[in-house]
Amino acid sequence: MAKRKSLTQQIVEKLTEEVRDGALRPGDRIPNEFELAESMNVSRSTVREAVKQLVSANIFEIRRGDGTYVCKHVGIAKDPLGFQFISDKKKLALDLCELRLVLEPWIVRKAAEQATDEDIAEMERLQAKVEEYITAGENHAEPDLALHMHWAKCTGNTIVPKLIPILMEAIPLFIEVTKRSLLEPTIETHRAIIEAIRNHDPEAAAAAMERHIILNRESIILTDL
Amino acid sequence: MAKRKSLTQQIVEKLTEEVRDGALRPGDRIPNEFELAESMNVSRSTVREAVKQLVSANIFEIRRGDGTYVCKHVGIAKDPLGFQFISDKKKLALDLCELRLVLEPWIVRKAAEQATDEDIAEMERLQAKVEEYITAGENHAEPDLALHMHWAKCTGNTIVPKLIPILMEAIPLFIEVTKRSLLEPTIETHRAIIEAIRNHDPEAAAAAMERHIILNRESIILTDL
Numbered sequence: 001m002a003k004r005k006s007l008t009q010q011i012v013e014k015l016t017e018e019v020r021d022g023a024l025r026p027g028d029r030i031p032n033e034f035e036l037a038e039s040m041n042v043s044r045s046t047v048r049e050a051v052k053q054l055v056s057a058n059i060f061e062i063r064r065g066d067g068t069y070v071c072k073h074v075g076i077a078k079d080p081l082g083f084q085f086i087s088d089k090k091k092l093a094l095d096l097c098e099l100r101l102v103l104e105p106w107i108v109r110k111a112a113e114q115a116t117d118e119d120i121a122e123m124e125r126l127q128a129k130v131e132e133y134i135t136a137g138e139n140h141a142e143p144d145l146a147l148h149m150h151w152a153k154c155t156g157n158t159i160v161p162k163l164i165p166i167l168m169e170a171i172p173l174f175i176e177v178t179k180r181s182l183l184e185p186t187i188e189t190h191r192a193i194i195e196a197i198r199n200h201d202p203e204a205a206a207a208a209m210e211r212h213i214i215l216n217r218e219s220i221i222l223t224d225l
Numbered sequence: 226m227a228k229r230k231s232l233t234q235q236i237v238e239k240l241t242e243e244v245r246d247g248a249l250r251p252g253d254r255i256p257n258e259f260e261l262a263e264s265m266n267v268s269r270s271t272v273r274e275a276v277k278q279l280v281s282a283n284i285f286e287i288r289r290g291d292g293t294y295v296c297k298h299v300g301i302a303k304d305p306l307g308f309q310f311i312s313d314k315k316k317l318a319l320d321l322c323e324l325r326l327v328l329e330p331w332i333v334r335k336a337a338e339q340a341t342d343e344d345i346a347e348m349e350r351l352q353a354k355v356e357e358y359i360t361a362g363e364n365h366a367e368p369d370l371a372l373h374m375h376w377a378k379c380t381g382n383t384i385v386p387k388l389i390p391i392l393m394e395a396i397p398l399f400i401e402v403t404k405r406s407l408l409e410p411t412i413e414t415h416r417a418i419i420e421a422i423r424n425h426d427p428e429a430a431a432a433a434m435e436r437h438i439i440l441n442r443e444s445i446i447l448t449d450l
Contacts, residue, residue, distance in 0.1 A: 016309075019310065020309070020310050020312060056281060058307070073307075074307055074310055075304065075306070075307020075308075075309060075310050076305065076306055076307050077302035077305050079300065080301065080302045080305030080306065081300070081301060081305065081384065081387045081388070082283070082298075082299055082300020082301050082387070083300075084241075084245070084300060085244065085245050085299055085300050086383055087245060091383065092383065092384070095382045095383050095384045095385075096384060098382055099382065099384055099385060099388075102327065102328060102331050103327060103328070106327050157320045157323055157324065158311055158316065158317065158320050159306065159317070159320045159321060159324055160320075160324060162306045162307070163306070163324075163388075
């Protein structure tokens with residue numbers, strides 16, 4: 001039993017290393033149990049146990065009826081800060097806004113200083129997607145998150161992009177409620193941020209981001225929760 | 226089997242609720258398996274499985290040879306942002322410093338605006354502890370973290386204190402290396418921050434915090450990793 005456990009541990013470590021080294025990348029599909037067992041020369045039950053541990057470590061995720069994949073946000077726990085233990089969801093959302101008001105203007109200020117042409121093209125592509133979703137009447141939370149994460153990546157700081165999904169966590173709570181009143185300003189302020197970054201104007205980028213978050217905050221304040 | 230699982234789930238949810246509602250508080254000792262099973266009118270194996278799940282959700286922790294406790298930082302995952310997947314530890318530490326330079330001056334600015342006399346007394350108590358550890362030649366990481374978390378609590382923002390342990394994560398990597406050169410400036414800049422908060426002087430508090438983090442950053446830059 002002790003030997004079996006350590007074999008599982010070896011497989012866990014080997015697969016974790018492959019993710020760390022980039023041999024397996026976020027979103028990659030993992031070979032099935034049978035293939036993995038064969039290629040790693042262990043039993044299927046060892047593979048099964050290893051995969052289970054990697055899933056609970058937020059490294060792999062199982063997509064039902066599809067297969068096992070490397071998590072998009074590798075190693076980032078679900079609800080990593082324990083928001084489920086904050087019972088006042090409105091205060092939670094306002095506290096998140098306050099934190100975003102500290103971080104995100106700094107983020108786009110830095111993005112305006114150092115974004116490359118490719119970075120800016122990517123922002124425009126993501127913004128087009130946000131507008132496409134909005135025009136189609138669909139929930140734009142996903143491309144919206146991708147755009148904010150892309151701004152964060154432009155800082156060159158490896159940690160900041162990891163914080164963005166956490167800071168924007170509460171948005172799905174509000175996005176339905178605030179839909180009508182926020183759509184136009186979302187498009188307008190996003191465009192203003194990208195325009196400022198394109199002009200390499202840090203102050204204008206920060207100001208547009210502040211406007212963007214303050215609009216969000218107002219709609220949260222007006223929401224009954 | 227399905228029924229058994231749902232019973233476990235009920236116990237998990239009941240205990241989670243007790244933590245959320247404050248009936249069980251961080252650091253509280255949990256009754257043993259036998260007592261829990263009796264008081265909740267379920268089998269010991271159900272209790273055992275529920276506790277196991279609560280441990281993996283970072284709600285309970287097992288202290289070997291002692292007992293089971295409510296985690297100090299309830300619901301906060303170990304390595305919640307997946308730092309183990311950042312191989313360049315020096316860049317990680319510098320990126321953490323950069324983020325602290327954005328957040329912590331804002332934190333003590335807000336603390337200077339609204340700290341109560343009790344808050345200030347608590348800062349002084351924690352700072353005395355930091356100095357006591359330093360004088361005794363002990364690792365002062367724990368009281369240091371407690372002091373930075375206390376400043377974060379003074380903002381009134383529920384999320385900011387949860388970020389501090391993450392931002393200070395990399396410090397134990399450096400605290401040994403930088404020991405001699407950093408001890409005096411740590412004491413001095415901490416004292417300057419508390420003095421500024423005592424005087425309700427936000428700008429002086431922010432400036433002292435910037436100095437504090439920049440000193441940390443310099444010692445990281447000089448460290449071979």
